[in-house]
Amino acid sequence: MTTLRHAATIAAKDLRSEFRTKESINSTLSFSVVILxxxxxxxxxxxxxxxxxxxxxxxxxxxxxxxxIVNRSFARELPNDCIDVLVSxxxxxxxLFLGKAVAAFVLLFGIECVCLPVFGVFYNxxxxxxIGGLLGVLALGTWALACAGTFFSAxxxxxxxxxxxxxxxxxxxxxPALLSVMMLTNTLLTxxxxxxxxxxxxxLLIGFNVMFTTxxxxxxETVLVR
Amino acid sequence: xxxxxxxxxxxxxxxxxxxxLRDVRFxxxxxxxxxxxxxxxxxxxxxLRILGGLSGASKGAVEINGGxxxxxxxxxxxxxxxxxxxLYDELSARExxxxxxxxxxxxxxxxxxxxxxxxxxxxxxxxxxxxxRGMRQRLAVARSFLxxxxxxxxxxxxxxxxDKAIALxxxxxxxxxxxxxTIILSTHQIREAMExxxxxxxxxxxxxVHFGExxxxxxxxxxxxxxxYGGAA
Numbered sequence: 001m002t003t004l005r006h007a008a009t010i011a012a013k014d015l016r017s018e019f020r021t022k023e024s025i026n027s028t029l030s031f032s033v034v035i036l037x038x039x040x041x042x043x044x045x046x047x048x049x050x051x052x053x054x055x056x057x058x059x060x061x062x063x064x065x066x067x068x069i070v071n072r073s074f075a076r077e078l079p080n081d082c083i084d085v086l087v088s089x090x091x092x093x094x095x096l097f098l099g100k101a102v103a104a105f106v107l108l109f110g111i112e113c114v115c116l117p118v119f120g121v122f123y124n125x126x127x128x129x130x131i132g133g134l135l136g137v138l139a140l141g142t143w144a145l146a147c148a149g150t151f152f153s154a155x156x157x158x159x160x161x162x163x164x165x166x167x168x169x170x171x172x173x174x175x176p177a178l179l180s181v182m183m184l185t186n187t188l189l190t191x192x193x194x195x196x197x198x199x200x201x202x203x204l205l206i207g208f209n210v211m212f213t214t215x216x217x218x219x220x221e222t223v224l225v226r
Numbered sequence: 227x228x229x230x231x232x233x234x235x236x237x238x239x240x241x242x243x244x245x246x247l248r249d250v251r252f253x254x255x256x257x258x259x260x261x262x263x264x265x266x267x268x269x270x271x272x273x274l275r276i277l278g279g280l281s282g283a284s285k286g287a288v289e290i291n292g293g294x295x296x297x298x299x300x301x302x303x304x305x306x307x308x309x310x311x312x313l314y315d316e317l318s319a320r321e322x323x324x325x326x327x328x329x330x331x332x333x334x335x336x337x338x339x340x341x342x343x344x345x346x347x348x349x350x351x352x353x354x355x356x357x358x359r360g361m362r363q364r365l366a367v368a369r370s371f372l373x374x375x376x377x378x379x380x381x382x383x384x385x386x387x388x389d390k391a392i393a394l395x396x397x398x399x400x401x402x403x404x405x406x407x408t409i410i411l412s413t414h415q416i417r418e419a420m421e422x423x424x425x426x427x428x429x430x431x432x433x434x435v436h437f438g439e440x441x442x443x444x445x446x447x448x449x450x451x452x453x454x455y456g457g458a459a
Contacts (some may be wrong), residue, residue: 002298005328006328006329009328009329012325013314016317016321017314017316020316021316043243080310080311080312080314081309081311082312082314084275084278084306084308084312085369086278086314087280088301088304088306089280089301089330090302090329091298091329092298160423221296225279225280225282225296226281
């Protein structure tokens, strides 16, 4: 219970800081919308093409946008050495990690919810037909991104080239989750009949989340205290 | 006999092949105040970080009140004031103290009381980035004392403080000590440190070359310690 209370404190602090400065929100939102717009002009995709790669396109944008958000997760603690105060506090490494991952999840999910209608307009997709399932898949994919991203953000926070190192470490690790979420989103976006392998991808995504969350919570203390 | 407040047993810390701390051993009893002295690069900050659980020792062990320094209940009793203020510029003083207070279970009334104690009540809701350097430092002091820690680890706390703020900090430290808190402060300002210290430690290139009671000579002559025990540049 204490861990969850501490995590909630950290998440609330991160969100308050972000809404005050809007550093990540502004850059991530503008980046996502611009990329969606550019792709729609560049490819002018037909409905068949969208059915084939709509989910991939959307998640490529979210994955890049996610890197911008999680990069700030622990970097936010560097000015004034706030990270030292947090690590010396009674909050465990697991609480710090969970708090930051939840804050990154909320920010990224909010941005995705803004981007989804934009995507619908630019690519002429009636995405709301399976909105429940789509939001569920978005939430699972976003947690995978926020969880793995926050872990690697903690790992790379003291590196001089952390903006470069984080995506290099994160994206290869995310391949199973991204692959699953792209396939699931594709199906739900285009309203295709649910294929047989739908649950396989869903189980892979859930398994990735459970495994990465457990591993990150377990290793957070070791990563933060060097 | 109760466990010492702080016990360092053969602590080594390596950065690569370089030993930043070499076999540091000492014990402090509850209520004692240790002035940790040494030239730049002697290992004062490294030792404080290990004692505060911010960094692990490469060899040896540290115990706080007989417990593991990384145990949550041990850390709840430690107050940390590092080189930097450890505060969020975009948040107000009250929001900063609320955030850190929530991690230690501090009440809103105590936060208001500490804001008044460090003379920041009138700007409590302004963002910290608008504060002067002295105000930021006073807020950092409030942040580290907020949860009434039993062990205070202060890394050069007098740096960038004006005379009024130094007097305030000295008063708070004396008050904390009277309440049974153990204090370790690293500093280059020997005169201020000697006013508070009951014990003095001198580090030289990672080695503890002196650890003992504060003596009259140390108070009267700030250069005495370095001349007698080494640690010269």
